[in-house]
Amino acid sequence: MLPATLFTLLLQAPIPPAAALEAFGEYEEAALADGGELWGRELLGPLLFADPRTRTVVANQPDEQNALVEREGVFVGTLPPEVGLANTALTWSGVRWTMVLWPLPAEREARVTLLLHEAFHRVQPSLPHAGGSEPAAHLEREDARVWLRLEWRALARALRARGDEERAALADALLFRTRRHELYPAGRTLEASLERNEGLAEYTGLRLCGVTPEPRAERAALRLLRDEAGESFVRSFAYACGPAYGLLLDRHAGAWQGEVGATSELAQLLARALVWQAPAGLAEAAEQAARAYDVARVRADEQARAQRLAARVAELRARYVDGPVLRLAFGAGSNYTFDPNDVLALEGLGTFYGSFTLADDWGVLTASGGALVEQDAAGRMLAARVPVVAAPSGGPRTGPGWSLSLAPDWTLALDAAGRAWSPRPPDAGR
DSSP states (O other): OOOHHHHHHHHTSSOOHHHHHHHHHHHHHHHHHHTTTTTSSOOOOOEEEEOTTTOEEEESSOOSSSOOEEETTEEEEEOOTTSOOSSEEEEETTEEEEEEESSOOSSHHHHHHHHHHHHHHHHGGGSTTOOOOOOOGGGGSHHHHHHHHHHHHHHHHHHTOOHHHHHHHHHHHHHHHHHHHHHOHHHHHHHHHHIIIIIHHHHHHHHTSSOOHHHHHHHHHHHHHHHTTOSOOTTTHHHHHHHHHHHHHHHHSSSGGGGOOTTOOHHHHHHHHHTOOOOSSHHHHHHHHHGGGTHHHHHHHHHHHHHHHHHHHHHHHIIIIISOEEEEEOOTTOEEEEOTTSEEEETTTEEEESSEEEEETTEEEEETTOEEEEEOTTOOEEEEEEEOSOOOTTOOSEETTEEEEEOTTOEEEEOTTSSEEEEEOTTTTO
16 A cells, blocks of 8 residues: 555646556445445446546556556556546446546545445446436525525534434424425425435445544535535535435435435435424424524525625626627537536526536537536526637637637538527538
8 A cells, every 4th residue: 555645646646557556446445345235236347537637547447449558557548539527427438437537535535435426326327216417506596595504504413413412403404405495396306316316426435435434424514514605506515415314314214225216305215214294384493493503694695695696697698698609509429527516507598617518529618617508498408608709710719718629520600690609510501
């Protein structure tokens, strides 16, 4: 095993084989310790690390099309530009991989948590409860955020307590959650879906990272309290509350994992285990319980954020809707990646991603400065928009915070209104 200081230094270098081997070993040890028990699926499998600066990869096994070569005990190569780089599961060169971006976290437990989180996504399609990734747009609303933050404060208190104090905090968390869903009933399904997707993945990583139960609970509590200060919850919230509900279900619901189905809500599984029901006079009961969690300060915070948000939305509308844009449609084979911690739902406009990469037949868009994604009524992604400042002959290839690598023989065409450029395939107009 490498000394901790040396391993930390190696993590900051371009994927040295020694550091990759060490991380592969940690992943294998944790996955073998589980042995497929948690979800009835073996988490050990093909794993590759990708350096986003160079697109080089280091894998723990060969691929099926000889794109990787063995070197110093690992398998190395370069990903083609059409493959999006992200912490995700993907099929490439004939293999279903877990991909994790380099560098990895410096702390061992954080590394293993991340690797097993992404390994869960690789096997997730074979499970009966694969969730979705549609943003929970209602969590941009001021009052929805208030009740979410109160729920998280109560969950953190419950994770750190036992006995009557724990049960009282759990009742408060379920009460605050139920109040939010009373206000936004459609949001309940969106939240449950993301919790089954990213929440269960993060729970899996934390549960199997090698930390004992009490420190696990403390890590989950600290995550809730840290993330509560976030500017956006619409996509990232499940990373915090998913592990919390999972660990609390471990305490109170036995082998609950087998009960999770395609429409399950983790909070409802916990409510059933606790025999908890919403009280009569829900709104009044929630307001009364909220006083124990400094609700006045939470509301003041959210009022200030709502003012900042209004200014931000006006700015984004001017740049991505009212002004000239490059509009790139999603096709059947689109591949996209984004930062889940930098997502803003814009009511009636779509979803803004602060960092977004999209690959399709027309080429690759890299938008480190953000992209606005149009969606239909069902939440399906239709097109990504980036602002155009100057459009030379042949159309824009770069702009503020973005660049476009257009596929060979494709061109850019301006719409009839003279406001939006879009790709045109080689045979268009023939």
